[in-house]
Amino acid sequence: MKLATWNVNSIRARYAVLFAWLARVEPDVLCMQETKVVDDDFPTDEFLRMGYAVAMAGQKTYNGVAIASRLPMSDVRVGLHDETDPKDKRLIRAKIDGVVVYSAYVPNGKSVASPSFREKLRFFTRLRETLERETSPDAPAVVCGDFNVAPDDRDVYDPDALRGHLHFSDAEHAALADLKRFGLVDLFREKHDEGGLYSWWDYRGGGFHRNLGLRIDLLLATRPLAARCSIAEIDVEPRHADKPSDHTPVVATFD
Numbered sequence: 001m002k003l004a005t006w007n008v009n010s011i012r013a014r015y016a017v018l019f020a021w022l023a024r025v026e027p028d029v030l031c032m033q034e035t036k037v038v039d040d041d042f043p044t045d046e047f048l049r050m051g052y053a054v055a056m057a058g059q060k061t062y063n064g065v066a067i068a069s070r071l072p073m074s075d076v077r078v079g080l081h082d083e084t085d086p087k088d089k090r091l092i093r094a095k096i097d098g099v100v101v102y103s104a105y106v107p108n109g110k111s112v113a114s115p116s117f118r119e120k121l122r123f124f125t126r127l128r129e130t131l132e133r134e135t136s137p138d139a140p141a142v143v144c145g146d147f148n149v150a151p152d153d154r155d156v157y158d159p160d161a162l163r164g165h166l167h168f169s170d171a172e173h174a175a176l177a178d179l180k181r182f183g184l185v186d187l188f189r190e191k192h193d194e195g196g197l198y199s200w201w202d203y204r205g206g207g208f209h210r211n212l213g214l215r216i217d218l219l220l221a222t223r224p225l226a227a228r229c230s231i232a233e234i235d236v237e238p239r240h241a242d243k244p245s246d247h248t249p250v251v252a253t254f255d
Contacts, residue, residue, distance in 0.1 A: 001028045001029065001071070001096075001097055001099070001253070001254045002025075002026070002027045002028050002029075002251065002252070002253045002254075003027060003028065003029040003030075003031070003101070003142065003144070003219070003251070003252050003253075003254065004025070004027040004029070004030050004031070004144075004235075004249045004250065004251040004252075005030075005031040005032075005033070005103070005144035005145055005146075005217055005218075005219055005249065005250050006018075006030065006031070006032055006033070006217075006238075006245070006247060006248070006249040006250075007032070007033040007034050007105070007145075007146040007200075007217060007245060007246075007247035008032050008033070008034060008035060008245050008247075009034050009036075009245040009246055009247060010034065010035070010036040010037075010245075011032065011035040011036065011037055011042065011043065011064075011066075012036070012037060012041070013243060014243070014244070014245050015043065015046075016241075016242075016243075017238050017241045017242075017243065017244055017245070019046060019050070020241075021235075021237075021238050021249065022050055022052075022068075023050070025235065025249075025251065027251065028069065028070050028071055028097075029067065029068070029069045029070070029071065029096055029101060030052075030067070030068045030069075030249075031065075031066075031067050031101065031102075031103035031144035031145060032064075032065065032066045032067070032068070032103060033064070033065050033103060033104070033105035033145050033146045034063065034064060034105060034146070035056065035058050035064030035065065035066050036058070036059075036060075036061055036062060036063070036064050037058050037060070037064060038058050038059060038060050039056050039057070039058050041058075042054065042056045042058055042066065044056075047068050051070050052068040052069060052070055053068070053069055053070075053072070053073055054066060054067070054068045054069075055067045055069075055073055055076045055092060055094050056092070057078040057079075057089040057091075057092045058089055059087075059088070059089050062088070063088050063089045063090055063105060064089050064105075065089055065090060065091060065092045065103045065104070065105055065145075066092065066103065067092060067093075067094050067096075067101060067103050069094070069096050071096050071097045072096070072097075073094040073095065073096050074094065074095045074096075075093075075094060075095045076092070076093070076094045077092070077093050077094075077134075078091070078092050079091055080123075080126045080127065080129075080130050081126065081129055081130040081133050081134070082126060082129075088107075090104065090105045090106070090107070090123070091103070091104050091105070091127070091130070093134070098140060099140045099141060099142060099225060100134065100135045100139070100140070100141040100142075101141075101142055101144065102131075102141070102142065102143040102144060102145070103144055103145055104127065104143055104144065104145035104146075104147070105145055105146050106120065106123055106124070106127075106145065106146060106147045106148045106149070107119055107120040107123055107148065108120070108148050108166070109121075109148065109166055109172075110166070111166055112164070112165065112166055112169050112171070117166075117171075120148070120172070120175075121171055121172070121175045124175035124176065124178065124179050125175070125178070127143070127179060128178060128179045128182050131143070131179075131182050132182065135222070136222075137182060137183025137184075137222050137223065138183075138222070138224060139222060139224065140221075140222060140224050140225040140228075141221070141222045141225065142187075142219060142220065142221040142222070142225055143179075143184065143218075143219075143220045143221075144218075144219050144220075144250075145217065145218070146200075146216060146217050146247065147176060147216055147217070147218050148167055148172075148216055149167055149168075149172040149173065149175070149176045149216060150162075150167055150168050150214045150215055150216050151173070151176060151186065151189070151215070151218075152173075153195065154193075154194065154195030154196070154197075154215075155195070155198070155214060155215035155216075156168055156213075156214050156215075157196075157198070157211065157212045157213055157214070158212075167214055167216060168214075179220070180220060183222050183223060184220035184221060184222060185220065185221050185222070185223060185226035186218060186219070186220060187219040187220070187221055187226060187229050187232040187252045188215070188218070188219060188232045188233070188234065188250060188252075190226065190229070190232065191229075191231065191232040191233075192232070192233075196211065197215060197234055198211065198213025198214055198215050198234070199213070199214070199215050199216060199217035199234050199247055199248055199250055200213055200214050200215075200216050200217065200246055200247045200248075201213040201214075201239065201246060202246065203246055208239050215234075217247055217248075217249075217250050218250070219232065219250055219252050221252075225254065228254040228255050229252050229253070229254055229255075230253050230254070230255050231251075231252065231253040232250070232251070232252040232253075233250070233251055233252075234248060234249070234250050234251075235248060235249045235250075235251055236248050
């Protein structure tokens with residue numbers, strides 16, 4: 001199975017980039033975040049023409065998550081364990097080829113002083129509670145998505161300048177670490193020790209061309225699934241496209 005995650009930052013705006021990438025890479029499963037469309041406006045027909053079934057949970061202008069799969073999907077669910085028809089569509093999951101696959105869009109948090117920041121930290125707690133209710137560390141599962149946290153110094157372009165700020169604060173690191181203590185492995189970091197490899201760059205100030213990035217898009221897998229991972233990489237090619245997302249795909253291959 002080849003599985004990818006990508007914050008597309010509006011599936012309408014990235015339509016051409018997205019489907020060109022799918023044709024080139026041919027992942028079996030693609031988890032998407034920030035689709036930013038209601039379900040009726042999701043490009044379901046185009047996915048179907050390319051051989052993908054889709055499960056989506058969208059809303060107008062903001063948020064939105066989806067999973068596209070060339071393999072059969074079952075047991076599709078939307079939202080955290082304590083939500084019924086959530087207003088903010090930030091989590092969807094499905095069972096695919098025996099693996100529970102989650103596509104998650106963690107709140108940005110706005111700033112470390114904002115009330116939204118506390119909601120961000122609470123989201124991590126609720127996400128772990130969801131995993132505890134729905135799966136097990138001993139079962140194959142993966143949480144894919146935009147976590148809006150860079151895990152360590154290797155994952156930011158200037159750790160000294162960014163330390164303590166949004167995406168790179170002690171509180172966010174603690175929240176992510178607690179989630180991982182469920183029994184999750186950062187697949188990309190398992191395969192790459194080096195720094196300077198990022199999944200997000202600001203549109204402003206030539207961030208991508210100067211490689212002023214953050215690694216905030218993660219594939220976190222339980223150990224039984226991580227043991228099957230042979231490749232994990234960041235594909236920067238879509239960031240060179242016209243009208244790219246500010247994020248780029250992260251892809252893992254499982255034997």
